Amino acid sequence: MTGVDRSADVLLSDGATVHLRPIRPEDAPAIVAMHGRFSERTRYLRYFSPYPRIPERDLERFVTVDHRDREAFVVALGDRLIAVGRYERLGPGSEDAEVAFVVEDAHQGRGVGSVLLEHLAAAGAEAGIRRFVAEVLPANGAMLRVFADAGYEVQRRYADGVVHLSFPTAPTERSQQVIWRREQNAEARSIARLLAPRAVAVYGASVSGRGVGAALLRNLTEGGFTGPVHPIHPSAEAVGGLPAYRSATEASDVDMAVVAVPPESVREVVDDAAAAGVHALVVVSAGFEETGPAGARAQEDVVRTAHVAGMRVVGPNCLGVANTDPAVRLNATLAPRLPAPGRVGFFSQSGALGVALLAEAERRGLGLSTFVSAGNRADVSGNDLLQFWQDDPATDAILLYLETFGNPRKFARLARRIGRTKPVVAVASTARPAGTPLDPPAVTALFARSGVIRVETVAELFDVGVLVARQPLPAGRRVAVVTNSSALGRLAAAAVRADGLVLAEGYPVDLPPQCTGDEYAAALRVAATDDGVDALVVVFAPPLPGAADLPVLPAQGDKPMVATFLAGSPPPGVPAYPSVEEAVRALAAVARYAQWRRQPAGTLPALSEVDDMAAGRALVGGDVEGLLAAYGIEVAPSLTADSADAAVAAAGQVGYPVALKAAGAALRHRLDLGAVRLNLADAGAVRRAYREVAAPFGLEVLVQRMVPPGVACVIEATEDPVFGPIVGFGLGGLAIELLGDRAWHPAPLTDRDAHALLDAPKAAPLLTGYRGTPAVSRDALADLLLRVGRLVDDQPQVHALTLNPVLARPDGLSVLHAAAHIGPAGVPRPDTGPRRLR
Numbered sequence: 001m002t003g004v005d006r007s008a009d010v011l012l013s014d015g016a017t018v019h020l021r022p023i024r025p026e027d028a029p030a031i032v033a034m035h036g037r038f039s040e041r042t043r044y045l046r047y048f049s050p051y052p053r054i055p056e057r058d059l060e061r062f063v064t065v066d067h068r069d070r071e072a073f074v075v076a077l078g079d080r081l082i083a084v085g086r087y088e089r090l091g092p093g094s095e096d097a098e099v100a101f102v103v104e105d106a107h108q109g110r111g112v113g114s115v116l117l118e119h120l121a122a123a124g125a126e127a128g129i130r131r132f133v134a135e136v137l138p139a140n141g142a143m144l145r146v147f148a149d150a151g152y153e154v155q156r157r158y159a160d161g162v163v164h165l166s167f168p169t170a171p172t173e174r175s176q177q178v179i180w181r182r183e184q185n186a187e188a189r190s191i192a193r194l195l196a197p198r199a200v201a202v203y204g205a206s207v208s209g210r211g212v213g214a215a216l217l218r219n220l221t222e223g224g225f226t227g228p229v230h231p232i233h234p235s236a237e238a239v240g241g242l243p244a245y246r247s248a249t250e251a252s253d254v255d256m257a258v259v260a261v262p263p264e265s266v267r268e269v270v271d272d273a274a275a276a277g278v279h280a281l282v283v284v285s286a287g288f289e290e291t292g293p294a295g296a297r298a299q300e301d302v303v304r305t306a307h308v309a310g311m312r313v314v315g316p317n318c319l320g321v322a323n324t325d326p327a328v329r330l331n332a333t334l335a336p337r338l339p340a341p342g343r344v345g346f347f348s349q350s351g352a353l354g355v356a357l358l359a360e361a362e363r364r365g366l367g368l369s370t371f372v373s374a375g376n377r378a379d380v381s382g383n384d385l386l387q388f389w390q391d392d393p394a395t396d397a398i399l400l401y402l403e404t405f406g407n408p409r410k411f412a413r414l415a416r417r418i419g420r421t422k423p424v425v426a427v428a429s430t431a432r433p434a435g436t437p438l439d440p441p442a443v444t445a446l447f448a449r450s451g452v453i454r455v456e457t458v459a460e461l462f463d464v465g466v467l468v469a470r471q472p473l474p475a476g477r478r479v480a481v482v483t484n485s486s487a488l489g490r491l492a493a494a495a496v497r498a499d500g501l502v503l504a505e506g507y508p509v510d511l512p513p514q515c516t517g518d519e520y521a522a523a524l525r526v527a528a529t530d531d532g533v534d535a536l537v538v539v540f541a542p543p544l545p546g547a548a549d550l551p552v553l554p555a556q557g558d559k560p561m562v563a564t565f566l567a568g569s570p571p572p573g574v575p576a577y578p579s580v581e582e583a584v585r586a587l588a589a590v591a592r593y594a595q596w597r598r599q600p601a602g603t604l605p606a607l608s609e610v611d612d613m614a615a616g617r618a619l620v621g622g623d624v625e626g627l628l629a630a631y632g633i634e635v636a637p638s639l640t641a642d643s644a645d646a647a648v649a650a651a652g653q654v655g656y657p658v659a660l661k662a663a664g665a666a667l668r669h670r671l672d673l674g675a676v677r678l679n680l681a682d683a684g685a686v687r688r689a690y691r692e693v694a695a696p697f698g699l700e701v702l703v704q705r706m707v708p709p710g711v712a713c714v715i716e717a718t719e720d721p722v723f724g725p726i727v728g729f730g731l732g733g734l735a736i737e738l739l740g741d742r743a744w745h746p747a748p749l750t751d752r753d754a755h756a757l758l759d760a761p762k763a764a765p766l767l768t769g770y771r772g773t774p775a776v777s778r779d780a781l782a783d784l785l786l787r788v789g790r791l792v793d794d795q796p797q798v799h800a801l802t803l804n805p806v807l808a809r810p811d812g813l814s815v816l817h818a819a820a821h822i823g824p825a826g827v828p829r830p831d832t833g834p835r836r837l838r
Contacts, residue, residue, distance in 0.1 A: 134165045179835060257273040263298065285317070396468075482538055483541070633791075675693060727788055748793040749790075
């Protein structure tokens with residue numbers, strides 16, 4: 001067997017979890033038992049005969065595989081196997097294999113077959129299987145749909161009463177989209193079940209009414225949960241005025257268990273909840289991963305046991321979950337009060353801050369639809385909630401308080417998709433590990449290009465949150481400032497310009513300090529109907545201390561409005577801020593998001609000359625130039641030399657005229673230091689250049705055929721802790737590199753992303769004919785960016801890639817040098833391959 005762990009917890013289409021793993025010889029009795037539960041029709045459709053029992057010889061072959069030419073996976077729910085799938089290579093050295101699977105009748109229609117097919121295809125591709133073939137009876141419509149709906153390029157033919165299917169195991173763009181769509185549906189349903197349980201069991205509530213468990217029980221009941229609440233207690237007859245049960249199995253319809261027992265007792269609770277058919281655990285108990293290795297192992301055991309039993313886990317060490325829907329009214333948190341119902345979904349990783357966050361939301365009047373605090377985030381994460389909120393009709397905006405990212409690549413993918421329809425506001429640090437090329441402004445821009453409104457603090461999270469929750473998005477960056485204080489008007493105008501907004505023509509409007517509320521409201525109505533205005537900033541100061549004739553703000557239209565009132569409060573619905581600067585900063589953040597949202601998303605274009613098999617071979621051999629060639633990226637050939645004679649020989653081999661450069665990666669483009677000699681036309685020139693370069697920079701040099709001159713550019717790719725693989729672009733030159741003038745975007749790139757990257761650096765005018773220089777081919781550069789983005793998206797072993805310099809010209813470009821950091825093969829990157837829970 002390979003070193004890759006092929007076992008996985010997976011979600012089915014109804015949101016329940018099961019465990020998938022390679023088959024083992026000791027599974028023989030469970031396989032026989034599962035076979036015995038099949039209906040006659042299921043046996044006939046799978047085996048083309050009644051096949052009432054499995055002969056011993058067949059059974060031994062079923063459960064004994066080599067995990068390469070023959071692989072089989074089983075799907076377990078609790079201690080029972082409910083499905084098995086397998087492939088078998090058609091002959092020694094063949095790249096074809098026959099695939100088949102069967103699902104127990106009671107679990108058909110839950111997406112088990114699709115999950116098996118994904119994992120079998122991934123394992124087969126790793127083993128060199130390029131194509132699956134299958135034979136299916138025409139009457140087996142469910143199996144035919146599994147193959148047809150998987151997104152693979154399936155070929156069919158009908159012969160001898162059987163449908164013969166064949167398709168490549170390599171994923172296609174369509175098959176990946178199918179996987180992501182199924183993943184979203186399954187994860188959303190699992191969270192929907194979590195947030196709307198029929199009945200809740202509470203473990204750990206004391207009879208005395210003191211402690212965490214009692215608080216959870218009290219908050220559930222006093223919060224008005226619409227379903228039954230069942231305290232589970234080992235001896236008490238009643239807890240918190242409710243009948244107590246010894247086990248959740250004695251209660252009925254329990255979908256959720258809230259757990260506040262000591263950490264050493266949590267596993268026992270998991271077993272009891274599993275026996276009761278519970279769908280979700282909210283583990284408030286602490287003492288797990290946050291305490292060290294032993295706690296981490298205990299946490300892993302809890303999650304593994306829960307998944308095998310079909311349950312999802314929030315926590316451990318979390319605050320809990322809430323749903324303000326009047327039909328549910330779920331407060332399974334340690335917060336005694338919830339904010340009013342609203343249309344904002346709120347995820348907090350921190351349990352310790354959770355109560356304070358909910359209290360601040362209530363103080364700000366920010367209504368919530370649902371709330372989840374994930375604590376240690378052992379299972380349910382912010383990504384799961386994003387999947388749920390994407391199509392949740394009760395949620396219009398999303399707030400995230402994140403400390404770390406469990407699956408950064410997936411977060412970036414979901415944020416780009418969800419941000420197109422719902423604002424995503426996140427507290428997230430710009431800090432990056434030492435040695436990474438991104439500075440804080442670049443990280444902020446990277447968030448913006450992914451559709452995330454990134455903020456620095458919790459206060460800013462709510463500043464922006466109340467704005468996106470209550471106001472429309474601005475149609476542009478033109479801002480009208482209306483005030484009755486000229487000093488505050490000047491302050492607001494300066495803040496507008498400083499935050500990248502545009503002061504609308506004719507503003508600020510400075511009303512007299514003694515103007516009436518009606519006069520103020522009239523000026524606001526003019527601004528609200530001004531075609532040259534996209535958003536309003538209202539600043540009101542009372543004319544005299546304690547005497548405030550408050551303006552009546554105009555009815556809400558299609559332009560957002562923010563306000564700073566130094567006395568009194570604006571009417572409900574208008575976000576109010578303590579200072580002008582805070583109001584404008586929130587508005588600017590939302591305006592940048594609105595501008596991103598107005599831009600078309602673009603498409604992932606099909607790229608010619610991409611050879612996946614050649615890329616695999618190049619990765620195994622660590623051949624960087626071969627890997628680039630497999631993606632249609634040609635690097636100008638160069639040869640190394642460590643003597644004058646070798647340099648002359650190399651020049652003769654690549655062809656005159658040549659360039660001779662110091663071999664060090666940091667020196668190859670340093671013409672200013674004398675590390676490069678150009679346009680060497682003969683052997684004598686090469687010998688002189690070698691002596692001049694080798695003396696100060698070392699004996700080893702590079703000899704490369706001259707290419708036409710162009711604008712020097714740099715293209716990079718690296719792995720970011722939040723966004724996964726990202727692609728960077730900038731212009732070459734020491735001064736530009738010193739200033740960090742580089743733009744970044746998550747991979748893969750759409751056609752619009754590639755062109756936007758070209759425009760993002762401050763030195764970008766050098767590409768378009770600055771001061772009379774010829775404009776370069778933007779299409780050639782964009783194509784190169786698309787290929788680099790596709791490469792690093794496809795190949796998780798490529799941890800870093802640099803093309804420097806790339807010479808861009810009006811007729812194309814030349815890549816002169818390439819370097820890459822290639823890691824060990826077989827290391828899976830999150831969010832690639834078949835579906836699996838963390």
